[in-house]
Amino acid sequence: MHIQPGHTGGEPTRSAEALAELEQAFQEKIDAEIKIEPKDWMPEAYRQSLVRQISQHAHSEIVGMLPEGNWLTRAPSLRRKLILLAKVQDEAGHGLYLYSAAETLGASREALIEALHAGKAKYSSIFNYPTLTWADVGAIGWLVDGAALINQIPLCRCSYGPYARAMRRICKEESFHQRQGYEIMLVLCRGTAAQKRMAQDALERWWWPSLMMFGPPDAESSHTQQSMRWKIKRHTNDALRQKFVDQSVPQADYLGLTPPDPELKWNEQIGHYDFGAIDWGEFWRVLKGDGPCNRERIEARRRAYDEGRWVREAALAFGAKQARRAHGAE
Amino acid sequence: MNQRQALYEYLLRLGDNALILGQRLTEWIGHAPALEEELGSANVALDLIGQARGWLAYAGTVEGAGRDEDTLALQRDVLDFRNALLLEQPNGHYGDTIARQYLFDAFHYPLLEALRGCADQHIAAIAAKSYKEAGYHRRRSAEWMVRLGDGTAESHAKLQRSVDTLWPYTGELFTPDEVDRTLQSLGVAADLTAVYQTWDEDVARTLKTATLQRPQAGWMQSGGKQGRHSEQLGYILAQMQFLPRAYPDARW
Ligand SMILES: [Fe+2]
Ligand SMILES: [Fe+2]
Numbered sequence: 001m002h003i004q005p006g007h008t009g010g011e012p013t014r015s016a017e018a019l020a021e022l023e024q025a026f027q028e029k030i031d032a033e034i035k036i037e038p039k040d041w042m043p044e045a046y047r048q049s050l051v052r053q054i055s056q057h058a059h060s061e062i063v064g065m066l067p068e069g070n071w072l073t074r075a076p077s078l079r080r081k082l083i084l085l086a087k088v089q090d091e092a093g094h095g096l097y098l099y100s101a102a103e104t105l106g107a108s109r110e111a112l113i114e115a116l117h118a119g120k121a122k123y124s125s126i127f128n129y130p131t132l133t134w135a136d137v138g139a140i141g142w143l144v145d146g147a148a149l150i151n152q153i154p155l156c157r158c159s160y161g162p163y164a165r166a167m168r169r170i171c172k173e174e175s176f177h178q179r180q181g182y183e184i185m186l187v188l189c190r191g192t193a194a195q196k197r198m199a200q201d202a203l204e205r206w207w208w209p210s211l212m213m214f215g216p217p218d219a220e221s222s223h224t225q226q227s228m229r230w231k232i233k234r235h236t237n238d239a240l241r242q243k244f245v246d247q248s249v250p251q252a253d254y255l256g257l258t259p260p261d262p263e264l265k266w267n268e269q270i271g272h273y274d275f276g277a278i279d280w281g282e283f284w285r286v287l288k289g290d291g292p293c294n295r296e297r298i299e300a301r302r303r304a305y306d307e308g309r310w311v312r313e314a315a316l317a318f319g320a321k322q323a324r325r326a327h328g329a330e
Numbered sequence: 331m332n333q334r335q336a337l338y339e340y341l342l343r344l345g346d347n348a349l350i351l352g353q354r355l356t357e358w359i360g361h362a363p364a365l366e367e368e369l370g371s372a373n374v375a376l377d378l379i380g381q382a383r384g385w386l387a388y389a390g391t392v393e394g395a396g397r398d399e400d401t402l403a404l405q406r407d408v409l410d411f412r413n414a415l416l417l418e419q420p421n422g423h424y425g426d427t428i429a430r431q432y433l434f435d436a437f438h439y440p441l442l443e444a445l446r447g448c449a450d451q452h453i454a455a456i457a458a459k460s461y462k463e464a465g466y467h468r469r470r471s472a473e474w475m476v477r478l479g480d481g482t483a484e485s486h487a488k489l490q491r492s493v494d495t496l497w498p499y500t501g502e503l504f505t506p507d508e509v510d511r512t513l514q515s516l517g518v519a520a521d522l523t524a525v526y527q528t529w530d531e532d533v534a535r536t537l538k539t540a541t542l543q544r545p546q547a548g549w550m551q552s553g554g555k556q557g558r559h560s561e562q563l564g565y566i567l568a569q570m571q572f573l574p575r576a577y578p579d580a581r582w
Pocket of ligand 2 (some may be wrong): 174
């Protein structure tokens with residue numbers, strides 16, 4: 001029988017002491033940059049925090065297939081179709097690695113997916129915006145994969161081994177996606193007036209939501225401090241956001257596009273760009289479910305899952321039959 | 331019909347089959363029954379669209395009118411498409427998609443295998459690269475036929491219906507016409523009788539393992555190879571060709 005600390009009259013003091021010792025040893029390992037592996041002891045809150053973050057990340061990869069997948073049947077050339085298809089396929093692969101990483105923490109893929117469909121789990125709000133023109137495919141690669149990359153590079157050094165290793169594979173592909181997205185934008189911006197208009201419009205729609213991808217300002221971020229102590233997180237939301245702005249403004253300049261922020265300007269003194277106030281009202285509204293596509297995105301995922309149930313059941317039933325047959329044949 | 335016209339037609343058939351089926355498969359992305367199937371469908375679509383590029387690029391060269399793979403894929407109308415009717419059929423449920431895929435793969439693999447020895451070096455080279463992919467596709471779709479056919483009572487019933495519905499579209503794959511005959515006499519086109527034999531044995535074996543009934547021989551639909559299509563193709567093209575048609579002077 002498991003004895004839950006605090007729940008029995010048994011030896012609460014000793015188990016609390018033991019727990020404190022374990023926690024101290026755990027923190028020492030983290031401080032020494034030694035990776036935590038699935039079989040190692042870890043505080044329950046660390047495990048939960050990781051499951052939350054990894055599953056949110058996995059869900060984002062899967063839901064994120066939808067806005068770009070929306071253009072797969074309409075890509076403007078066969079080459080572009082193949083590149084986009086390979087990209088969306090990569091995102092499915094990322095989802096797969098991440099669900100596997102979450103499984104090492106005892107969270108099953110089915111349970112996580114069901115939580116997503118029940119509206120109990122979050123995914124990146126950026127995917128609740130629509131892709132209206134082909135330029136959105138370029139803008140997503142450039143800005144959204146670009147922002148994801150800045151968020152995720154530090155995770156390659158995350159204290160939890162399986163997550164860190166998954167992130168190393170993922171980041172390599174995300175940087176490829178970003179370059180491909182930027183290249184789509186470059187071709188549009190060097191193209192006809194109609195193409196350039198598409199590109200400018202896409203930038204205007206994706207700019208602010210991309211800045212919001214780094215999460216609420218540090219002052220309001222609920223998980224930042226503990227996550228930093230555990231080295232799940234290594235930089236604050238605001239620091240990463242600034243890095244993104246500093247990187248993206250010259251890229252927009254090179255394209256000849258203008259981000260939709262009149263306050264954007266280079267600040268010589270601090271060596272960074274100043275930028276205007278983010279509409280956090282929009283951020284919280286979309287997060288709570290009232291973005292332009294929240295309902296469609298979850299509905300599409302739920303439909304795929306429900307309509308695919310008989311297929312998954314058939315595969316399981318066939319697998320079981322095969323196992324019985326192999327057993328009977330022995 | 332001279333040799334060049336026949337060759338052009340033949341290449342369009344090869345290219346359009348791969349293109350239209352690949353296009354249909356991309357409709358699944360983001361909506362497949364499991365993550366593993368997102369990856370699997372995308373792999374097959376990537377291979378097929380890649381193959382279509384090769385065939386259509388060569389078709390453009392043979393035609394000699396300055397049309398490249400994209401012009402051929404994205405600026406031709408239904409009357410000029412040469413894919414078999416089977417490939418433009420809707421995705422339906424996953425069993426419909428698997429049955430369509432398997433019935434095609436079981437034809438595509440021996441066809442490409444034969445074309446490796448084609449007298450036309452270009453065709454032989456594309457076939458040599460593509461037939462391995464087609465072999466992988468056939469293995470995958472045959473495995474799904476068996477899983478769904480011999481899975482649950484529900485999956486069995488669904489897949490049987492899919493096979494019954496799609497069966498009438500298999501005939502035209504093996505019906506030679508003037509294009510086939512002209513090129514076969516030159517050692518360019520594959521012998522469809524031999525391809526049919528391989529298909530027939532493969533299908534018999536797979537249906538048996540999948541505990542499915544082979545549909546009764548009946549009327550076979552045809553016309554796709556000659557450009558007489560079902561209503562489906564117009565909608566496929568309307569989506570697939572939207573951008574180049576809406577922005578004819580743009581490059582992407
Ligand atoms: Fe990704
Ligand atoms: Fe990506």
